[in-house]
Amino acid sequence: MAESFLFSFSTNLLIKLSSLVSKEQSLSSGTLEPDLRKLEATLSTIKAVLLDAEEKQAHNQEIRFWLWKLKYVLYDAEDVLDEFECEASRRQVEKPKVTSFFSNFQFKMSPKIKEIRKRLDEVEGSMSKFNLSERTDVRRVFSRSSFEDNVFGREGDKENIVNLLMQPGEMESFSVIPIVGIRGIGKRTLAKMVYNDERVDKNFELKMWVCASDEFEVSKLMKEVSTSANGKKLFMVLNDVGSESLVHWNDLREILMDCARGSKIVVTTNSNQVALTMGTVPAYVLKGLSHEDSMLLFVKRAFRDGVEKNYPNLIKIGDEIVKNCGGIPLVVKTLGSVLYQNTYKHEWMLIKDSQELRLLERGTGDILPTLKLCYDHLPCHLQRCFAYCSLFPKGYRFTSDYLVHYWMALGFLASSNETEELEDVGLRYLKELFSRCLFQDIEDNGYCFTFKMHDVVHDLATSVTPRECSRDSLAPKHIAQIVRHFSFVDIQHSEKVAELLKNLRATRTILFPSLQSKNVTQSFVSSCVSNSRYLRMLCLNGLRFEELPDSVSSVKHLRFLDLCSNSVIEELPESISKLYMLQTLRLCGCSGLKKLPSNMQNMINLKYLEITTKERRLPQNGIECLSSLRHLHLSDCHHLVTLPDKMQSLSSLNTLILQGCYSLISLPCSIKHLKRLEKLVIYNCPELNLKMDLQDKEEEHCLNVKVFMINGLLELVDLPQLILQGSAKTLEYMKIEACPSLKALPEWLANLTALQKLEFGSCPELSCLPNGMNKLTSLKELKIQNSPILSESCRQNWKKISHVKEIHLDSAIASSKLYNYLINE
Known part of the structure; x- marks a missing residue:
C-alpha cells in the first residue's frame, strides 16, 4: 500500500505543536520553545508539498521511500508530543510542588525533541531533489441534512419476489428463492423492500435477516433458528451468501426442515453456483436500472431538491455519466454524491472522462475502480477516518458514538478552534461520509446513529488501508513490527495472538470488534496490556477474564478502554484511576462488577462512560466530579437506588442514559443545573418517578x-x-x-x-x-x-x-x- 494520509497526519501534528508552543511561551523558562518553533517551521514546509508527493509516489519509488521515512518520524513525533499532554494531566491531578510547571520534565524531554528535529531536518533536506510543488487540499467538505436511501425502479422487482413468496408451499417445509446479480446492483435493497412489505408480515409468523458476508456464523444462526423458528412459518433473508458459505448449507438446511410448511428463504448472492446449489426455484436475475430511473437517482444525489433545473448544461453531462454506469445503483448514487452541490463544469467533465468510468463502460463488471473516484474526492482527513473502518468485519453495524471516539482516541480528529468539542468534529466527519454514500442502512436512534458499510465499499476501504493496519492476520514478526493497528475477528489461537503482541511496542490499537463471550487467560490479557507503551485504544469487548492487571496504569497514553460483556470480572484495579488521558471507559455488561474504583475523579479527561455494576450507590466524590464527562450510560445496574446528589458538577454532560436500573426511584433535583444536557434517555426503569420537587417555585428552570x-x-x-x-x-x-x-x-x-x-x-x-x-x-x-x-x-x-x-x-x-x-x- 502506498504511503497516504500524511497530509492529514501533519496537519493534526501542527495543531498540537502550535498549542504546545503557546504553553511553552507562557512559562518562565520556555527552554523548549526555540526547538519547538523550528520543528513547527520544518513540518510546515514539508506539509506544503505532501499532496504532490502522495500523488507522484505511484510512479516514483524514491518518493515513496521518502514518504515512508517521514511517516515514522511523524509517528515518533506524535508520541513525544503526547508525552507533554500526559505530563500535564498527571500534574493537574497529583499537583507536585515544583517552582516551574515543566522544569524537570523539560530537561527530560529536550533530547527527544532535538532528536525528532534532527530526523525531520534530514527528511526536509532530501526533499528538494524531487521538485515537488506546494499544494493545498481543495477537495470540498459538505454534508446533507438528511440521509434517506432513495430507491428508484425496483417496485416491479419487489412485486415479482413478493408474488413468489405468496405461492403455496412445496412438498418440503421451505423453498429457497435466489436473487442473483453483480455487486452494487441492489440485491440487498430489493430484499429489504420485500422484508418490510406488509404482506410478508401478515403471511409469515416469524421473520429473520441474516448477513452472511465474511462470516456465516452458522452455529449462532442454527441455535436461533432451532429455538425460535421450530414449527413456525418462517421468512428468512440470507444476504450476500458467497461460495465459501456453501459448506454450512447442509447443516442449516437440516434445521430449517423443522419449520412449518410454506416457509420461504430469500438468498442474495453474486454467485450463480450458490443460486444453483441453494435454490429450489429458478434464480431471479436482478438487472440494472433503466436509464430513466438511473437519472432520477443521480439527480437526487447530485442536487438539492429542485435546483437541477437551473443547470441544464450539467444535466447533459450527468446524462453521459449515467449512461456509463451500467444501471448499477451503488455507482450511480456514489458518483452523484461526489458532485453534490458542485456547479463547476470542468469537474463534472473530469468524472465523465475518467479512466475508471471507461473501464466500467467496457463491461468489466468491477465497480471498485469507479467507487475509488469517490474516495479520491474525499478531503485527506476523511480518507484517513474512512480507511480505518476496514479494521471491522463485513456486515458490522457501527455506532456513531463509538466510531467517533475511536477516531478521537487515535488523534484523527483535530480543530484549530479551541472551543469546538472533538466529539462534534467527529460527528461532522461522519455526516460528510454519510453524504457520500459510503455507509448504508443509516438509522437515527435519537441519541446516536447506527449504520453499515456495503461489502464492496468495505473492499474499497481495505484497498486503501495503509500497511500499518492489520485485520485477523498473524503476520511474521518482522512485518508485524510496522503494524500500528491490530484487529482480530477470530482468536481461536489466542496463544499465537498473545505471542504476536508481546514484543510490539509501537502498537496503537488492539481491537476485538465482534467476538461473542470468549474466555481468555490472564496471560493473554497481560500481553495486550503490558507491552504496548504507546497504546491508545484497547477494546476487549466480549472477552471474559477475571482480573485486569495492575500494570494497566503503565499504559499512560491510553484513551479508549472497552471491557464490555465481561460477566466474570468482579472489580477493577485501583491503578486504573491513573489513566489520566483516558477518554472512553466502557463497562456495559460487566454484570459481576461489585464496585467501581474509588478514585475515578482522577480521570480528568474522561468523556464517555458506560457502567454496569452491582452497587446500590455509586462511590462518593467519584463520577459526579468528572467535569469533562459528556456521556454517561448506566446499564442494567439492577441494585442502584439513587444517582449522585451533586450532579451539577457534571458541567459538560451532554447525554444521560439510564437503562435497566430496576431499583432506581427518582432523579436528583441537581439535574436542573445540567445546562449542557441535550439527550435524556430512560429505558426499563419501572420504579422511576420523574416528578421532581421544583423547590424554589420562582426560580426559572431553563434547560436545553x-x-x-x-x-x-x-x-x-x-x-x-x-x-x-x-x-x-x-x-x-x-x-x-x-x-x-x-x-x-x-x-x-x-x-x-x-x-x-x-x-x-x-x-x-x-x-x-x-x-x-x-x-x-x-x-x-x-x-x-x-x-x-x-x-x-x-x-x-x-x-x-x-x-x-x-x-x-x-x-x-x-x-x-x-x-x-x-x-x-
Whole structure:
C-alpha cells in the first residue's frame, strides 16, 4: 500500500505543536520553545508539498521511500508530543510542588525533541531533489441534512419476489428463492423492500435477516433458528451468501426442515453456483436500472431538491455519466454524491472522462475502480477516518458514538478552534461520509446513529488501508513490527495472538470488534496490556477474564478502554484511576462488577462512560466530579437506588442514559443545573418517578434538552414538567413508549415550539393529544403505534395535526394532504 494520509497526519501534528508552543511561551523558562518553533517551521514546509508527493509516489519509488521515512518520524513525533499532554494531566491531578510547571520534565524531554528535529531536518533536506510543488487540499467538505436511501425502479422487482413468496408451499417445509446479480446492483435493497412489505408480515409468523458476508456464523444462526423458528412459518433473508458459505448449507438446511410448511428463504448472492446449489426455484436475475430511473437517482444525489433545473448544461453531462454506469445503483448514487452541490463544469467533465468510468463502460463488471473516484474526492482527513473502518468485519453495524471516539482516541480528529468539542468534529466527519454514500442502512436512534458499510465499499476501504493496519492476520514478526493497528475477528489461537503482541511496542490499537463471550487467560490479557507503551485504544469487548492487571496504569497514553460483556470480572484495579488521558471507559455488561474504583475523579479527561455494576450507590466524590464527562450510560445496574446528589458538577454532560436500573426511584433535583444536557434517555426503569420537587417555585428552570426518550416506566402518570417545559425552546425529539399508566398529556405540551418529531408507542390508556397542537409549527413527524385509543382520537380530530407533514398511526402511514383529500371526498 502506498504511503497516504500524511497530509492529514501533519496537519493534526501542527495543531498540537502550535498549542504546545503557546504553553511553552507562557512559562518562565520556555527552554523548549526555540526547538519547538523550528520543528513547527520544518513540518510546515514539508506539509506544503505532501499532496504532490502522495500523488507522484505511484510512479516514483524514491518518493515513496521518502514518504515512508517521514511517516515514522511523524509517528515518533506524535508520541513525544503526547508525552507533554500526559505530563500535564498527571500534574493537574497529583499537583507536585515544583517552582516551574515543566522544569524537570523539560530537561527530560529536550533530547527527544532535538532528536525528532534532527530526523525531520534530514527528511526536509532530501526533499528538494524531487521538485515537488506546494499544494493545498481543495477537495470540498459538505454534508446533507438528511440521509434517506432513495430507491428508484425496483417496485416491479419487489412485486415479482413478493408474488413468489405468496405461492403455496412445496412438498418440503421451505423453498429457497435466489436473487442473483453483480455487486452494487441492489440485491440487498430489493430484499429489504420485500422484508418490510406488509404482506410478508401478515403471511409469515416469524421473520429473520441474516448477513452472511465474511462470516456465516452458522452455529449462532442454527441455535436461533432451532429455538425460535421450530414449527413456525418462517421468512428468512440470507444476504450476500458467497461460495465459501456453501459448506454450512447442509447443516442449516437440516434445521430449517423443522419449520412449518410454506416457509420461504430469500438468498442474495453474486454467485450463480450458490443460486444453483441453494435454490429450489429458478434464480431471479436482478438487472440494472433503466436509464430513466438511473437519472432520477443521480439527480437526487447530485442536487438539492429542485435546483437541477437551473443547470441544464450539467444535466447533459450527468446524462453521459449515467449512461456509463451500467444501471448499477451503488455507482450511480456514489458518483452523484461526489458532485453534490458542485456547479463547476470542468469537474463534472473530469468524472465523465475518467479512466475508471471507461473501464466500467467496457463491461468489466468491477465497480471498485469507479467507487475509488469517490474516495479520491474525499478531503485527506476523511480518507484517513474512512480507511480505518476496514479494521471491522463485513456486515458490522457501527455506532456513531463509538466510531467517533475511536477516531478521537487515535488523534484523527483535530480543530484549530479551541472551543469546538472533538466529539462534534467527529460527528461532522461522519455526516460528510454519510453524504457520500459510503455507509448504508443509516438509522437515527435519537441519541446516536447506527449504520453499515456495503461489502464492496468495505473492499474499497481495505484497498486503501495503509500497511500499518492489520485485520485477523498473524503476520511474521518482522512485518508485524510496522503494524500500528491490530484487529482480530477470530482468536481461536489466542496463544499465537498473545505471542504476536508481546514484543510490539509501537502498537496503537488492539481491537476485538465482534467476538461473542470468549474466555481468555490472564496471560493473554497481560500481553495486550503490558507491552504496548504507546497504546491508545484497547477494546476487549466480549472477552471474559477475571482480573485486569495492575500494570494497566503503565499504559499512560491510553484513551479508549472497552471491557464490555465481561460477566466474570468482579472489580477493577485501583491503578486504573491513573489513566489520566483516558477518554472512553466502557463497562456495559460487566454484570459481576461489585464496585467501581474509588478514585475515578482522577480521570480528568474522561468523556464517555458506560457502567454496569452491582452497587446500590455509586462511590462518593467519584463520577459526579468528572467535569469533562459528556456521556454517561448506566446499564442494567439492577441494585442502584439513587444517582449522585451533586450532579451539577457534571458541567459538560451532554447525554444521560439510564437503562435497566430496576431499583432506581427518582432523579436528583441537581439535574436542573445540567445546562449542557441535550439527550435524556430512560429505558426499563419501572420504579422511576420523574416528578421532581421544583423547590424554589420562582426560580426559572431553563434547560436545553433536545432529545427526550422514555420506555418502560410502568408507574409514570405525568410527563416531567421540570425537564420538558424547561426545555420548551430546544426540545426537538420526544419518544414515549411502554408507559401503561400514562392516561393524559399536559396542556403545556403545546409550548414545546421546537419539537420536530413526536412518537408514542404502547401507551394503551393514552386518550388524546392536548389542545393547541397547531402551535407546534415545527412538528414534521408524528408516530403512534400500539396505542389504539390515541390513534383513533387523532383520526377523529384530524385538524389538530393536519399541519404535520408525515403521520404514522398504528401501522398506517398517512400524508396529511392525502388524508384531507379522502375525508373531503
